[in-house]
Amino acid sequence: MEAKKIKNCFIEGPIASTFIGESIGKHQSKTTIGAHQLFLGQVRKDIIDSKSVISIEYTSHVDMANKVFEEIREEAFSKFDLTxxxxxxxxxxVKIGEICLFVFVSSAHRKAAQKAVEFIxxxxKLKSPIFxxxxxxxxxxxxxxNQ
Amino acid sequence: MENEVQFYGMIAEKLGISKTSILIDFKVEDVNVRDLIMDSYPLLKAMTFQIAINNVIKENISSAEVGEIIAILPPFAGG
Structure with missing residues (x-):
């Protein structure tokens, strides 16, 4: 049996608002969807020892993180009624004010999508090897x- | 055959190395990687880290896993 191809979920640099908008637009043809729920992680201007954060530089164990994302995806589909x-x-x-995480869940009804995004x-944050x-x-x- | 060891994030910075390789002597079937790595890199004794072997979090390696990548992972910060 052919091994399942794992999707690469990483984007170099910040996630553009145009990419997010286009992602929403691509779902207009999926007419069984009644609710989209999005989570956007944004780099915050924290103050550490009286100094401002200006950016976060993300690195990862990419192969493992993509596998973890796939496992999270499978678990989310098994727990919630998602499209x-x-x-x-x-x-x-990624500079302060820019987006570093985009989670986009679609479902027939809002509650499944809301609960799924929180879970995902x-x-x-808990399981993906990102630094x-x-x-x-x-x-x-x-x-x-991560706290 | 050896195992490649990869270091990430603050651990790579602290040790000044991002990858190396080790030849594990399997005197017993399961070897504790944490002990092995801390013997080679004592600075790790003061650091918090997890170990992944072939992309799975685990502490012990068996002779069947020779050749697999061992990753030394500092605390996660995604999201």
């Missing part, structure tokens, strides 16, 4: 750790 779902995460530098985002170097305004950096 489709997509995960996109940035690699490389928590699972991504973030927070670059500070004085050219120093710290490593971000």
């Amino acid at each position: 489709c779902m997509h995960i996109y995460h940035s690699l490389g530098e 985002v928590e699972e991504i 973030g170097k927070e670059n500070l305004e004085d050219e120093s950096h710290v490593w971000k750790v």
Whole structure:
């Protein structure tokens, strides 16, 4: 049996608002959908030791992260009544105010989509091997750790 | 045959290395990778990390997994 091809969910740099808009537009032909639920992660201007974060540089164990995303996807489909779902995460530098995570879930009804997005985002934060170097305004950096 | 070891994020920065290879002596069937790696890189003793072998989180490696990639993963920060 042919091995299942794992989708690459990474995008180099920030996730553009045009990409998000086009993704929504592509679902207009899927007329069984009654609800879309989106989560957008944005890089925040945190203050660390009196210094502002100016960007986060994301790296990842890409093969493993894509496998984890696929497992999260399969679990989400088994738990919730979904029509489709997509995960996109940035690699490389993302400046404050830019989008680094885009989770897009579609369902016939809103509640399944709402619950699924919450589940998916928590699972991504917990299980995906993604690392973030927070670059500070004085050219120093710290490593971000999910709480 | 050896196993490639990959270091990520703050661990790669701290150790000043992103990959190496190790030859594991399988005196017992399951070898604890955490102990093995910390012996080679004592700086890791003060760091929090998980281990993945062939993209699966686990601590022990068996002789059947020779050649698989061992990844040393610092705390996650996705999202």
